[in-house]
Amino acid sequence: MKKKNVLVACGAGIATSTVVNSAIEELAKEHHIDVNLIQIKIAEISSYIETADLLVSTTIVQKEYPFPVINAQAFLTGIGLDKVKQDIVEELKKE
Amino acid sequence: MKHLQFDESFILKNLEAKSKEDAITQLATLLFEKGLVRESYIDAVLDREKRYATGLPTKGHAVAIPHTDIIHVNHKALALGVLKEPVDFGIMGEDSKSTPVSIIFMLAMDEEHSQLTLLQNLMGIFQDEEILHFLMEEENMTIIKEKLLTALAVH
Numbered sequence: 534m535k536k537k538n539v540l541v542a543c544g545a546g547i548a549t550s551t552v553v554n555s556a557i558e559e560l561a562k563e564h565h566i567d568v569n570l571i572q573i574k575i576a577e578i579s580s581y582i583e584t585a586d587l588l589v590s591t592t593i594v595q596k597e598y599p600f601p602v603i604n605a606q607a608f609l610t611g612i613g614l615d616k617v618k619q620d621i622v623e624e625l626k627k628e
Numbered sequence: 629m630k631h632l633q634f635d636e637s638f639i640l641k642n643l644e645a646k647s648k649e650d651a652i653t654q655l656a657t658l659l660f661e662k663g664l665v666r667e668s669y670i671d672a673v674l675d676r677e678k679r680y681a682t683g684l685p686t687k688g689h690a691v692a693i694p695h696t697d698i699i700h701v702n703h704k705a706l707a708l709g710v711l712k713e714p715v716d717f718g719i720m721g722e723d724s725k726s727t728p729v730s731i732i733f734m735l736a737m738d739e740e741h742s743q744l745t746l747l748q749n750l751m752g753i754f755q756d757e758e759i760l761h762f763l764m765e766e767e768n769m770t771i772i773k774e775k776l777l778t779a780l781a782v783h
Contacts, residue, residue, distance in 0.1 A: 544680025547737045548695055549720070552747045572741055575680070591721050592680045606721045610684050611755035 537586040537625055538569045541605070542594075546574035549591040553605045557589060560618055566625045587624050632746065632782045633664055633705035636769035643709045648717050648729070649674055652694050655707045655734040662705070665736050669700035673734070681718025683727045688757035689764055690727040692717040693750070695735035704743070707734040708776065710763055731763055749780045 541557060543550035554572045561568045571581065575592050588594065588602045591609065601624055607617040640658065645651035656670040676696045683692045714728035733750060737743060753759050759779055766772050 544676055544682075545695060545697055545737075547698065547740055548693060548735055548747055551741055551744055552751050554741075555744055555748065593721055593723055604721045606684065606719075609720070609751045609754060610686050612685070612687065 535628075536567050536569055538571060538581075538584050539625070540578065540581055540585045540588045540590075541570055541572045542575045542578065542588060542590040542592065544575060544592045546572060546577075549605070549609055550574075553589060553591060553608045556608045557621065560621060561625060564622050564625070566622070568625060587621075589621065631704070632780075633662070633703055634708075634773070634777065634782075636773050637662075638705065638707045639769050639772055640707070640709045641767065641769065641772070642712045643732075644712050645709075645715050648677065648692070648715050651709055651711065651715055651732055652677060652734070655694075655709045655732060659705055659707050659734065659736055664701070664703045664705040666700050666702060669696060669736065672696040672700045677717075681720055681722070681726075683717030683719045683729050684754055685719065685727045686754050686757070686760060688760035689730040690714070690717075691731045691733060691754055691760070692729045693733050693735055695737060698738050698740060701736045701738045703736070704738045705736040706780075707736075708732070708763070708772070709734065731760060746780055746782060753779055 541550045541554040550572045585600050589605045591605045594602050607614040659665045673694050673696045677694050709732035714730045716726040717729040719725045
């Protein structure tokens with residue numbers, strides 16, 4: 534399985550993406566998946582279009598991208614978190 | 629790592645605000661008057677909130693975490709606003725939905741990708757109905773300060 538490049542984005546690249554980044558790191562470890570996490574501000578996304586496999590974002594994603602996008606709000610509120618974790622693991626495990 | 633600035637004087641309890649802009653301006657002005665953020669912080673937070681909403685519905689009272697780029701910040705700080713009547717904030721990550729926010733945690737962060745424990749603990753508060761309820765009901769600023777600093781583990 535190819536090591537996936539996962540973008541973790543929020544508006545400022547300061548607060549929420551830091552928390553989500555760490556949560557996904559844990560999640561990947563739990564499932565023994567090797568991932569390459571890249572924490573960004575959503576405004577920086579254009580530099581990563583070619584290389585990313587998944588975007589996990591706490592903020593609105595305006596455009597269509599060639600990779601799936603998962604809303605990470607659940608990591609902040611705990612509401613619906615199990616489902617979001619499951620979605621992320623499924624994406625990470627895809628060939 | 630510089631210490632987080634927060635004490636009783638960073639809490640606006642029974643905050644009366646006509647709108648989210650009004651509430652944000654009051655909290656950001658408080659941080660500016662303490663010299664912890666630059667004057668540009670106020671407009672920068674308002675602008676960012678417009679583009680990237682920070683309202684979060686919780687299982688208890690909805691919260692918001694307005695913040696902005698580190699260049700507007702002199703020193704890491706937190707301001708807490710507990711609103712008398714909720715004001716609508718856009719929901720983080722949603723296009724046009726809003727949520728009536730009662731508790732505002734305004735963050736002034738001076739480093740990117742850092743303060744993980746503090747931020748994790750802050751999100752932990754959002755998942756803790758009991759402490760959200762406590763922040764709404766408690767009127768003693770010192771007790772609020774102590775409880776919050778303990779919950780954030782920045783004592």
